[in-house]
Amino acid sequence: MTHLSFSPREHQALCHVCRPLNLKRCRPAALKRLLVASLSASFPELAGRIARMRRAQFLILSDHFRRGEGHGLTGERANHRPG
16 A cells, blocks of 8 residues: 655645645646755755655645645644555
8 A cells, every 4th residue: 555654744844835836737746846945945854755756656745735635634644545
């Protein structure tokens, strides 16, 4: 089973970047570049992890935020298991 796991702090950082974006109009490759650039100064390990994600892994992450599941889960361990 494929899943991604982030600490609450990492998930909060991802939410902070994704919240103001219109993700339905943002292509996955562009979102990936934006996340890496936005997180590289304050969360370099997370930015590197995202940069190394394969397309299928990154689609799990982008779909999670595209459906709005990422917003409001910052106090819990953020897991996503497709299916």
